[in-house]
Amino acid sequence: MAEKMKGSRLIAHLLKAHGVTHVFFMDAVLRRALAEMEDFGITRILGHSEKAVAYMADGYARVSGRPGICMAQSVGAANLAAGMQDPYLGHSPVIALTGRHVAPFQYRNAYQEVDHGPLYAPVTKFHGRIDALEQIPLLFRAAFREATTGTPRPVHLDVAGFTGDALTPFEGTFDVTIDDAHTRFPAFRPAPDPAAVERAIVAIRAAKRPVVIADRGVIVSGASAELARFAERIQSPVVVTLDAKHAMLEDHKLFRGAVGLYGRGCANHAVAEADLVIYAGSNTSDHTTANWTMPKQGTAIIQIDIDPLEIGRNYTDVIGLLCDVRAGLDALATLADAAQHPEWLAHTQKFVDEWRIEAQKARLSENLPMRPERLCKELTEVLPEDAILIADTGYAALWTGTLVGLHHPKQQYFRAAGSLGWSFPASLGAKCAAPDRPVICFCGDGGFFYHLPELETARRRNIKTVTIVNNNHCLSQGLRNLNIAYEGRSEPNHKDECYEYRETDFAKVAQSFDCFGVTVDKPQNFAKAFEAAMNSPLPAVIDVKTEFAVQAPLPWVPA
Numbered sequence: 001m002a003e004k005m006k007g008s009r010l011i012a013h014l015l016k017a018h019g020v021t022h023v024f025f026m027d028a029v030l031r032r033a034l035a036e037m038e039d040f041g042i043t044r045i046l047g048h049s050e051k052a053v054a055y056m057a058d059g060y061a062r063v064s065g066r067p068g069i070c071m072a073q074s075v076g077a078a079n080l081a082a083g084m085q086d087p088y089l090g091h092s093p094v095i096a097l098t099g100r101h102v103a104p105f106q107y108r109n110a111y112q113e114v115d116h117g118p119l120y121a122p123v124t125k126f127h128g129r130i131d132a133l134e135q136i137p138l139l140f141r142a143a144f145r146e147a148t149t150g151t152p153r154p155v156h157l158d159v160a161g162f163t164g165d166a167l168t169p170f171e172g173t174f175d176v177t178i179d180d181a182h183t184r185f186p187a188f189r190p191a192p193d194p195a196a197v198e199r200a201i202v203a204i205r206a207a208k209r210p211v212v213i214a215d216r217g218v219i220v221s222g223a224s225a226e227l228a229r230f231a232e233r234i235q236s237p238v239v240v241t242l243d244a245k246h247a248m249l250e251d252h253k254l255f256r257g258a259v260g261l262y263g264r265g266c267a268n269h270a271v272a273e274a275d276l277v278i279y280a281g282s283n284t285s286d287h288t289t290a291n292w293t294m295p296k297q298g299t300a301i302i303q304i305d306i307d308p309l310e311i312g313r314n315y316t317d318v319i320g321l322l323c324d325v326r327a328g329l330d331a332l333a334t335l336a337d338a339a340q341h342p343e344w345l346a347h348t349q350k351f352v353d354e355w356r357i358e359a360q361k362a363r364l365s366e367n368l369p370m371r372p373e374r375l376c377k378e379l380t381e382v383l384p385e386d387a388i389l390i391a392d393t394g395y396a397a398l399w400t401g402t403l404v405g406l407h408h409p410k411q412q413y414f415r416a417a418g419s420l421g422w423s424f425p426a427s428l429g430a431k432c433a434a435p436d437r438p439v440i441c442f443c444g445d446g447g448f449f450y451h452l453p454e455l456e457t458a459r460r461r462n463i464k465t466v467t468i469v470n471n472n473h474c475l476s477q478g479l480r481n482l483n484i485a486y487e488g489r490s491e492p493n494h495k496d497e498c499y500e501y502r503e504t505d506f507a508k509v510a511q512s513f514d515c516f517g518v519t520v521d522k523p524q525n526f527a528k529a530f531e532a533a534m535n536s537p538l539p540a541v542i543d544v545k546t547e548f549a550v551q552a553p554l555p556w557v558p559a
Contacts, residue, residue: 008032054083059429217281265556421450
């Protein structure tokens with residue numbers, strides 16, 4: 001039924017109707033709408049920077065399966081746009097709302113105003129300008145539709161007014177109707193073309209050494225069960241990218257580990273030797289394929305993806321299943337012949353066994369300061385059965401992605417798509433999406449420094465997470481290339497200026513924010529510290545002192 005209301009109430013009403021429970025914002029934006037949201041029970045999370053609230057919305061979206069909302073005023077729009085890169089690369093439906101000076105102020109050097117369109121164009125799939133009250137319901141519905149259909153990605157709405165409030169005081173008569181499909185993602189689950197499925201079945205039947213690569217699309221589609229059913233049907237090893245780490249448990253008999261440049265050599269060997277590679281929801285990136293060396297060109301490939309532009313992007317003669325990933329895996333599992341590949345399974349398992357023996361050496365290390373591998377072992381042993389583990393990019397992703405084992409079906413893992421510092425604010429958004437589950441953030445000191453002020457946000461809004469800081473007081477991932485850059489230069493030099501930080505006591509930092517903080521400098525003390533952090537009602541930080549500048553071993557990849 002149509003109802004008379006102000007623009008501010010219309011915005012709050014539309015968000016509530018789309019299932020929004022939280023908005024993450026940096027003042028000052030849509031203040032009238034924020035006031036109305038209180039009446040609709042929407043929780044408003046004020047952060048300390050635009051990038052941080054963007055990452056909170058991203059973490060919320062990835063865990064909840066619903067679009068995440070973040071907002072900033074006109075002068076903060078550029079910072080918020082920078083925060084869209086990670087959800088764009090991570091296939092996360094974040095809706096960014098910004099204010100923009102009204103038309104008479106444009107092109108006249110209005111205070112703090114730049115053109116927002118070019119800022120958002122590379123990192124969103126839709127950009128809309130709201131200049132009239134009547135556009136609000138139309139473009140809000142468009143934003144949710146664009147964010148949740150096809151490949152989920154961010155969208156941007158630029159609302160008239162420096163703080164987005166040029167239209168919100170005015171009244172109109174509106175019928176608040178929404179499309180239920182766009183309150184979640186995937187919004188739709190198209191089935192594959194039967195002819196394409198038949199071609200894939202023929203290729204699977206002919207394969208002697210198949211491998212399934214599960215990527216981000218499996219997680220977005222919620223296709224873990226279908227992945228296992230399909231792999232078990234054709235008796236194929238399964239490898240995962242770090243973006244699909246929880247698609248298959250560590251101890252599944254067909255699991256061969258994480259693949260790619262941040263993966264395990266055992267998984268890479270399996271892909272390099274396969275005669276058929278089945279990509280499930282993958283963009284076949286340089287990281288996944290080790291710069292497109294595995295599988296080698298000419299290998300038979302089946303690619304399941306909802307985005308037609310990804311099918312065959314990096315490999316030729318691909319059998320493409322254009323569909324929802326879950327629907328595609330289900331179709332293959334239903335129609336494929338039951339197969340046996342005992343020699344191939346034994347061969348690929350041998351790589352896994354060898355990798356585990358080698359990795360266990362560092363995982364059991366008693367060195368002080370602690371090795372990161374040992375920290376990952378200790379975390380694996382105490383990680384709650386329903387934990388959500390949020391990891392930063394770089395070494396934080398490499399350590400956790402390869403060395404923290406997931407052994408329980410409710411455990412989930414999400415990592416940054418590339419933005420250092422993403423993990424801590426993203427973990428706050430994740431906790432807002434799943435308040436009854438333990439959310440654990442794993443980052444390095446370099447990553448944690450990015451958004452330290454959000455400890456205040458966590459404390460103020462009672463967002464209880466546990467953050468583990470792998471504290472080696474440097475950016476150790478860059479050291480390998482720095483050593484190359486400094487090769488042949490005389491000693492002493494000031495190479496340390498390029499990667500080393502002062503030692504910081506993050507436990508004291510946390511305590512200064514009235515949060516829980518504890519320091520761990522011995523591996524045998526980690527479990528007790530983790531238990532104390534979990535039992536504390538406060539947001540918690542565990543500052544783990546680890547070996548300075550330790551280098552992660554690079555996985556085997558084809559020459």
